[in-house]
Amino acid sequence: MDINPIIAPLNDAQREAVTAPSQAMLVLAGAGSGKTRVLVHRIVWQIQVNDVSPQSILAVTFTNKAANEMRGRIETLVENNASAMWIGTFHGIAHRLLRRHAEQAGLQKNFQVLDSNDQQRLIKRLLTDLNIDEKELPVKEIQWFINEQKDAGLRCKDLLETTDNNTRRFLQIYREYEIRCERSSSVDFAELLLRVYELLRDNESLRTQYQERFSQIHVDEFQDTNHIQYAWLTLLSPNRDNMFVVGDDDQAIYGWRGAKIENIYKFQQHYPNHKVIKLEQNYRSTSTILKAANKIIANNQGRIGKSLWTEMTEGEKISVYAAYDEVDEAKYVVERIRNWVAAGNKRSDVAILYRSNAQSRQFEEQLMLTQTPYRVYGGLRFFDRAEIKNALAYLRLLETPDDNVSFDRVINTPTRGIGLKTMDELRQCAAEQQVSLWMAATLLLTQQRLPNRAANALVSFLHLLEQFERKTVGLSLSEKVHFVIEHSGLMAFYNQDKVEKSAEKVENLKELVNAAESFKYRADEEENASELSAFLSRASLESGESQGDEFDDCVQLMTLHTAKGLEFRVVFLVGMEEDLFPAQQSKSNAGRLEEERRLCYVGITRAMEKLYLSHAEKRFLYGRETSSSKSRFLGELPKELLEEIRPKREVSRPITAKSPTFSTFKLPPEIQSEGKYKKGQHVSHEIFGKGIIGNVEGEGKTERVFVKFREDSRWLLTAYTELTIL
DNA sequence: TTGTTCCAGCTTTTT
DNA sequence: GCTGGAACAA
Numbered sequence: 001m002d003i004n005p006i007i008a009p010l011n012d013a014q015r016e017a018v019t020a021p022s023q024a025m026l027v028l029a030g031a032g033s034g035k036t037r038v039l040v041h042r043i044v045w046q047i048q049v050n051d052v053s054p055q056s057i058l059a060v061t062f063t064n065k066a067a068n069e070m071r072g073r074i075e076t077l078v079e080n081n082a083s084a085m086w087i088g089t090f091h092g093i094a095h096r097l098l099r100r101h102a103e104q105a106g107l108q109k110n111f112q113v114l115d116s117n118d119q120q121r122l123i124k125r126l127l128t129d130l131n132i133d134e135k136e137l138p139v140k141e142i143q144w145f146i147n148e149q150k151d152a153g154l155r156c157k158d159l160l161e162t163t164d165n166n167t168r169r170f171l172q173i174y175r176e177y178e179i180r181c182e183r184s185s186s187v188d189f190a191e192l193l194l195r196v197y198e199l200l201r202d203n204e205s206l207r208t209q210y211q212e213r214f215s216q217i218h219v220d221e222f223q224d225t226n227h228i229q230y231a232w233l234t235l236l237s238p239n240r241d242n243m244f245v246v247g248d249d250d251q252a253i254y255g256w257r258g259a260k261i262e263n264i265y266k267f268q269q270h271y272p273n274h275k276v277i278k279l280e281q282n283y284r285s286t287s288t289i290l291k292a293a294n295k296i297i298a299n300n301q302g303r304i305g306k307s308l309w310t311e312m313t314e315g316e317k318i319s320v321y322a323a324y325d326e327v328d329e330a331k332y333v334v335e336r337i338r339n340w341v342a343a344g345n346k347r348s349d350v351a352i353l354y355r356s357n358a359q360s361r362q363f364e365e366q367l368m369l370t371q372t373p374y375r376v377y378g379g380l381r382f383f384d385r386a387e388i389k390n391a392l393a394y395l396r397l398l399e400t401p402d403d404n405v406s407f408d409r410v411i412n413t414p415t416r417g418i419g420l421k422t423m424d425e426l427r428q429c430a431a432e433q434q435v436s437l438w439m440a441a442t443l444l445l446t447q448q449r450l451p452n453r454a455a456n457a458l459v460s461f462l463h464l465l466e467q468f469e470r471k472t473v474g475l476s477l478s479e480k481v482h483f484v485i486e487h488s489g490l491m492a493f494y495n496q497d498k499v500e501k502s503a504e505k506v507e508n509l510k511e512l513v514n515a516a517e518s519f520k521y522r523a524d525e526e527e528n529a530s531e532l533s534a535f536l537s538r539a540s541l542e543s544g545e546s547q548g549d550e551f552d553d554c555v556q557l558m559t560l561h562t563a564k565g566l567e568f569r570v571v572f573l574v575g576m577e578e579d580l581f582p583a584q585q586s587k588s589n590a591g592r593l594e595e596e597r598r599l600c601y602v603g604i605t606r607a608m609e610k611l612y613l614s615h616a617e618k619r620f621l622y623g624r625e626t627s628s629s630k631s632r633f634l635g636e637l638p639k640e641l642l643e644e645i646r647p648k649r650e651v652s653r654p655i656t657a658k659s660p661t662f663s664t665f666k667l668p669p670e671i672q673s674e675g676k677y678k679k680g681q682h683v684s685h686e687i688f689g690k691g692i693i694g695n696v697e698g699e700g701k702t703e704r705v706f707v708k709f710r711e712d713s714r715w716l717l718t719a720y721t722e723l724t725i726l
Numbered sequence: 727t728t729g730t731t732c733c734a735g736c737t738t739t740t741t
Numbered sequence: 742g743c744t745g746g747a748a749c750a751a
Contacts, residue, residue, distance in 0.1 A: 062740065062741080063740065063741085064740090064741085089740080089741065090740095090741075091740080091741045092741080094741095095741095113741090115741075116739095116740090116741080134746095188741095189740080189741045190741090192741080193741095224740095253738080254738085254739075254740085256737085256738070256739090257738085257739065257740080355737075355738075356736095356737055356738070357737085357738085358736085358737090358742090358743090361742090378739085412727095415727080415728070417727070417728095418727090419727045419728085420727080421727085540741080541740095541741060542741085543740080543741075559737090559738065559739085560738080561737095561738050561739060562738090562739080580737095583737050583738075584737090585737060585738095586737080586738090595738095596738095599738080620742075621742095622735085622736065622742070622743095623742040623743080624742090
């Protein structure tokens with residue numbers, strides 16, 4: 001066996017981790033220190049050198065992206081068949097186990113996975129039924145409560161002792177929620193984890209079976225695990241020292257979501273014979289950037305402590321730009337980007353990072369004005385879009401007509417004359433008879449308890465479902481999807497002119513058919529669930545991140561959270577102002593403030609060569625002008641690393657353009673237009689006066705032009721606007 | 727039952 | 742400033 005390819009690319013610390021004998025291992029991996037590489041090489045080492053069977057490998061990550069990347073990298077290094085390894089997200093692996101052992105876990109074989117959207121709808125429904133005022137108890141709060149309890153491993157019955165009145169109130173709803181999930185045989189995200197925990201805890205033979213099977217357990221981003229995740233990991237690895245976890249306490253930025261950094265300390269107590277290896281050599285950033293990062297994070301208390309070093313050159317100083325306002329800030333950033341690109345560099349090597357999504361707008365506008373292709377990450381994901389969720393709901397009903405969440409969702413989408421009144425009848429009947437809405441509908445109809453109009457509408461809906469079931473037998477998955485989209489009336493509904501962004505929605509529905517077409521169904525990995533059901537689960541569990549189309553060469557815009565795990569040659573960290581970053585809501589609490597600081601650390605360490613920091617003296621926030629002071633994080637950086645940029649005060653009139661509302665995913669790189677308007681043309685408008693066309697998009701009815709007028713700039717639909725070409 | 731208008735509220739996000 | 746939800750009118 002030639003072990004060279006496995007260990008040659010590693011430094012001493014990395015090699016020590018990769019080749020260590022099987023034991024509990026905690027690898028503290030600083031930013032840019034080769035964390036994924038260690039994980040990948042460790043697994044390959046176990047398989048190829050220690051003859052561990054791929055079957056015995058379990059590797060858990062947080063995102064599908066990380067899981068896919070890991071699998072891909074392992075497969076290029078290993079000749080063996082890697083598909084026998086279980087590599088996936090916590091939720092993905094939990095889902096697989098539950099499909100496999102549905103019965104023992106107390107679930108129906110065809111259980112559904114609710115995403116947080118579905119969960120919200122279910123809670124909302126429940127509140128109305130219980131006559132609870134949403135103003136008093138907001139859905140979000142209840143959702144948060146339920147998930148928090150589940151993440152802590154607590155069911156209703158575990159909380160019965162509570163005397164606090166407020167909690168008791170929540171508890172009553174939690175109980176009802178449990179009942180409804182049971183009845184519609186659905187499982188939310190937190191439930192996936194909790195169920196698996198209980199399954200393993202209460203079922204000794206199963207537990208032993210998996211303990212023996214997974215002789216090597218690997219965990220990525222360990223600092224982000226929550227209570228229940230940690231609990232089921234330890235169930236799988238009770239006293240055998242076979243857990244290899246990688247993490248960085250300085251990059252824990254998901255505390256607000258229930259992640260517990262303390263799991264790192266817990267791990268150390270739980271496995272007294274564990275070994276700690278620190279990866280402190282950074283291969284990413286210049287020493288200037290690294291010094292800044294070390295300085296910032298040193299302000300946090302109670303760190304495990306590590307200090308990154310690099311062999312890289314000093315590099316350029318960090319530029320700090322004090323902008324006049326948010327427009328000035330955006331202009332500055334975009335100008336620097338244009339210079340960078342003009343010098344022959346790639347746009348995709350540049351990232352603009354901000355604390356909150358709302359901040360992207362100004363940058364988008366400037367990028368658009370200058371015709372710079374860009375891509376915004378985040379926002380609505382593919383499978384979260386309403387039109388897609390509706391289509392999926394029809395498909396779910398095809399699989400399980402008793403699925404109340406889906407039934408409720410599409411019974412009147414598109415509208416077919418089934419209104420609140422009829423729905424009330426249905427729900428009441430369902431509650432009385434303890435049956436699903438679908439059953440209740442059948443009951444009500446056979447008993448002829450509905451007025452004619454409502455009855456007819458309901459019959460037509462039930463017919464539709466019946467038709468789906470009969471006519472899709474034998475069709476392929478994508479044909480099924482196509483059939484349902486067409487015959488449900490969804491396609492026609494979204495194709496109407498009056499529907500906003502109609503073209504985009506129609507496009508998305510077509511894309512869903514494509515997604516079904518390219519869906520890779522592997523019966524064994526899906527534990528023999530039907531192809532359709534596997535597709536639906538996948539839709540819930542992967543809300544459609546990185547929807548395939550990587551755009552050629554775009555500037556990258558994203559939040560600091562999204563940027564974790566990525567790197568860019570040039571990084572703009574914008575909006576460095578108190579109350580924005582650190583966020584105002586996080587300032588009251590020392591712990592949360594430290595999390596903001598870690599976020600800042602994450603941001604800084606994304607940069608490889610050049611880091612720009614910027615802040616504005618005033619900006620529009622929530623439609624109001626607010627003046628802002630520099631972020632405290634700026635003050636924590638040593639002066640000698642910084643280079644202050646004086647703003648050129650040629651006070652530019654603030655441009656208040658209408659927000660462009662195109663798909664957040666892309667700016668059409670080349671603007672092709674057959675219409676009479678072209679960019680650069682001088683035009684005149686009755687009200688706004690003279691202006692210059694900055695961009696043209698779409699054609700026919702949807703053609704619109706971005707015009708820079710003297711007073712402001714805006715998008716105009718040419719179909720409705722008179723513009724005179726000068 | 728459906729479509730329109732008005733008003734409050736607002737981090738971060740994966741699964 | 743924008744969005745979603747609730748109250749309204751048709």
